[in-house]
Amino acid sequence: MSTIVAPSLLAADFLNLERDIYMLNRSEADWIHLDIMDGIFVPNLSFGFAVTNLLKGVTQKPLDTHLMIVQPEKFTEEVAATGSTFMNVHYEVCPHLHRVVQQIRGKGMKPAVTLNPHTPVSVLEDILSELDMVLLMSVNPGFGGQQFIEQTLGKVARLKKMIEERGLKTLIQVDGGVNLETGRKLVDAGADVLVAGSYIFSSDDPEEAIRGLKAL
Numbered sequence: 001m002s003t004i005v006a007p008s009l010l011a012a013d014f015l016n017l018e019r020d021i022y023m024l025n026r027s028e029a030d031w032i033h034l035d036i037m038d039g040i041f042v043p044n045l046s047f048g049f050a051v052t053n054l055l056k057g058v059t060q061k062p063l064d065t066h067l068m069i070v071q072p073e074k075f076t077e078e079v080a081a082t083g084s085t086f087m088n089v090h091y092e093v094c095p096h097l098h099r100v101v102q103q104i105r106g107k108g109m110k111p112a113v114t115l116n117p118h119t120p121v122s123v124l125e126d127i128l129s130e131l132d133m134v135l136l137m138s139v140n141p142g143f144g145g146q147q148f149i150e151q152t153l154g155k156v157a158r159l160k161k162m163i164e165e166r167g168l169k170t171l172i173q174v175d176g177g178v179n180l181e182t183g184r185k186l187v188d189a190g191a192d193v194l195v196a197g198s199y200i201f202s203s204d205d206p207e208e209a210i211r212g213l214k215a216l
Helices: 014-026 049-055 072-081 097-106 152-165 180-189 206-214
Strands: 004-007 032-037 063-068 086-090 110-115 133-137 171-175 193-196
Touching: 004 032, 004 171, 004 206, 014 206, 032 049, 049 063, 049 072, 063 072, 063 110, 072 086, 072 097, 086 097, 086 133, 097 110, 133 152, 152 171, 152 180, 180 193, 180 206, 193 206
Parallel strands: 004 193, 032 063, 063 086, 086 110, 110 133, 133 171, 171 193
Antiparallel strands: none
């Protein structure tokens, strides 16, 4: 299976968002990654459902919604209404994670769980079989353009081993500081999905940048 590439819309030009969406439609990108931030769980705000609800009318790619917010379970219905394929919640804010995962699947979406850089993959042992994807943050969430945390490579390998030992098909996604160099290391360690924002949208040729990540 070739690497799945999910450009992060957080790094797009919001004055020309429709233009960037059409670029992604033309490109080899597989998904569009949506980072929704609340300024509480992470020290920043991004966009909300007023923006994401408009995307399903113009994008041809599956939407991968990553909620960097407290109490994400309150917004399961809103995320489903955007047409999102994945709803991704943080382990760190879900004391009743199994219930949230059931809610997500109950709304017809694929449940995914995100781990911050300091959170070990071992915390997922008892829920891994319920998940379609795990997102490992390779930077501290809340800002784009940060430097890749090298320890993520070991986490990817450990998570891959857990998945294979259980005979699961859970995807491993990584977000933060992804470029051709770090992307190569991540794919070699076992990552299936690469989220990239600044690397793609700051490139002179974003479509070529996506093509390069796809080829890893």
